[in-house]
Amino acid sequence: MKRLATLLLAAAFLLPATAKDIVYDGAEPLQPPADTFMGMAVGVATNSRGHVFVYTRNGDPGITLGGSRAFARGGSSLYEFDQDGRFVRQIGKQVYGFLAAQGLRIDDQDNIWAVDRYSSMVMKFAPDGAVAMLLGRKPESVDVPAVQAGGRQMAGAPEASGMTSDLFEGPADVAFDKDGNIFVADGLGNARIAKFTRDGVFVKSWGSRGTGNGQFHTPHSIQVDAAGNVYVADHGNGRIQVFDNNGVYKRSITGIGDPEAICITRGPRPVLYSSNSNPADDFDHGGDITKLSLDGKVLARFGRAGKRLKEFGGVTGMDCRKDGTLWLAESANWRVQKVTLH
Amino acid sequence: MKTMLAASAAVALLLGTAPALPQAAATAAATAPDLPYKAVPGFFKTPAGDAMGELQGVATNSKGHVFAFFRGPRTRLWEFDQNGNFVKEIGKHYYGFLFAHSVRVDRDDNIWTVDEGTNVVTKFDPTGTRVLMIIGHRPSAALGPEATAKGPNPPDGKYTLCRPTDVAWDPQGDIFISDGYCNNRVVKYSPDGRFLAQSGGSKPGKGENEYNLPHGLQVDHQGNVYVADRTNNRYVVLDNNLKWKTAYTNVGTAWSACISEGAHQYLFATNSNPNGNPQGSWNRTGQIYKMELDGTVLGKFGHAGKLAPGFQVVHMMDCRDPDQLIVGEIESWRMQKFVLSGGGAANGNEGSK
Secondary structure: OOOHHHHHHHHHOEEEEOOOOOOOEEEOOOOOOOOOOOOEEEEEEEEEOOOOOEEOOOOOOOEEEEOOEEEEEEEEEEEEEEOOOEEEEEEOOOOOOOEEEEEEOOOOOEEEEEEEEOOOOEEEEOOOOEEEEEOOOOOEEEEEEEEOOOOOOOOOOOOOOOOOOOOOEEEEEEEOOOHHHHEEOOOOOEEEEEEEEOOOOOOEEEEEEOOOOOOOOOOEEEEEEOOEEEEEHHHHHHHEEOOOOOOEEEEEEOOOOOOOOOEEEEOOOOOOEEEOOOOOOOOOOOOOOOEEEOOOOEEEEEEEEEOOOOOOOOOEEEEEOOOEEEEEEOOOOOOOEEEEEO | OOHHHHHHHHHHHOOOOOOOOOOOHHHHHHHHHHHHEEOOOOOEEEEOOOOOOEEEEEEOOOOOOOOEEOOOOOOEEEEEEEOEEEEEOOOOOOOOOEEEEEEEOOOOEEEEEEEEOEEEEEOOOOOOOOEEEEEOOOOHHHOOOOHHHHHHHHOOOOOOOOOOOEEEEOOOOOOEEOOOOOOEEEEEOOOOOOEEEEEEEEOOOOOOOOOOEEEEEEEOOOOEEEEEEHHHHHEEEEEOOOOEEEEEEOOOOOOOOOEEEOOOOOEEEEOOOOEEEEHHHHHHOEEEEEEOOOOOEEEEEOOOOOOOEEOOOEEEEEEEEEEEEEEEOOOOEEEEEEOOOOOOOOOOOOOOO
């Protein structure tokens, strides 16, 4: 308790005088089925009924050696839990595009959207779990050992940033506006945002690698507010960039560390949560989560990197559908934590 | 380099032995008495139609259940009861299992695994159904090739491991990890998994506070750390803050260390015969030494051999009860139980007989 008080005190010094302390609890309520472990949970999202969905790297990712090429398969799972954390079902068990889980979001119609970093696909599942729409195409084969951060040559994809198609390279996250338009942070290999209509028709693409306004360095997370503005967690540049619905740069939010997961609440008075996620090789800095107004004013800040509950390890996915509740997928702690804000 | 040589010379002087050579003879072999021991053949009953592979890790919990961590078609963790009957498999398709190296059980019966394929140390609850903590990071296949002993390795990070080998705890619950095949260090973490200190680094060496393949470690009740510094053929003793105390260089190849429980603790040290059975190697290696914690050799037992009860590259031992040893071997794909007598005063441990 003393330690917590010290922590909060320490955090308070970093904040403007108006920022309030936040009292919060952490819990790990999700119960995977017998003989199943959460693994490296990367994406988490809730639907309108309060069910919790997790897209995680677990199981055995495998490579099959062909005559001249190697083929990658498996390695990630999508689970649904009820509002009490009880396991409901596994979705997409035999899906071709599940290789390395990255992002997970649920839209207003309770469709489930899984973003896979390695297959470079954005996969939409209907609420019943059936594949509804696919963006991108999984590379046919992989190089062994894998190509080091050089992008994918194997699918014959054109040189990265800004390409006018749905061929992604390491996509990280997906978001929707009220009309159902789709925005993909194509993010970990590319450095662009791609916009599609609700039917998956390519509309436009913006951004390139760099530090200027409208440029990105690992755009990791994306959200759209009720007015259609697009918020991009420009992780490597330590800022959230805000664009209008057509990708015109409006402003940047800074002073929040390196945002890796962001979430905008619903309802009449939305707020923005941003996680200054620590990388897996550093638990001694960062890890804090900032609560902001949509115009970028810091309202509160809480937490730090660590392996205990109420501490955070490499938050990659964040859900804030329910007021006062955050679901966090912690890729460096291999768990999903439910945070209740008081 | 000069200081390193000077340091090892100083150690050699201190201990009155010559510097260790590759596959150094266990100089204690000539004088150490043979301890009477008896194998318990067929003690472990594997499920029909299934098989164990290379036995990298063996451990017992407080109830006498035995855990076997091995490399089969997948890396697997099996639990047996105190009578050697199969209980269950733990961690089937767990993301932290790729290439087994060690399993240990802490004083609260939590099960810890060390996997040198995923570079992750996992703390399971006593039932093996829940992951309580991980240390380390499994790189995604999407991020490129994983570090190997031969490839370029990332520098030693506080929270990332490079083919880690073993885990142990002091009485306060602090965590010690030997790391490993591509780093060459011992790392200390708080019970919450926060980095506290390390000895050694990414580069191998043979001086003080240097290691060359730290392959296993144990901690005694006083918090001293015993490191099996394999390629240097020595057991290194560190204090609780990882400050160098001494090294034992007279018991051979130093693959694995085990410290028994009870009021009087003993150190068991393997002089494992090397992989591949080079000609003549069985004459120099293969036995296990029983020692006092201060390095006094009490005796030896066992020998290299393909057939039970011979040892075929001992990788790890459990010695919770110093009179009942469980030994895991690599090249024979087996786990054997032995009853040992003699060597040291009657230990008076509860439940030791």
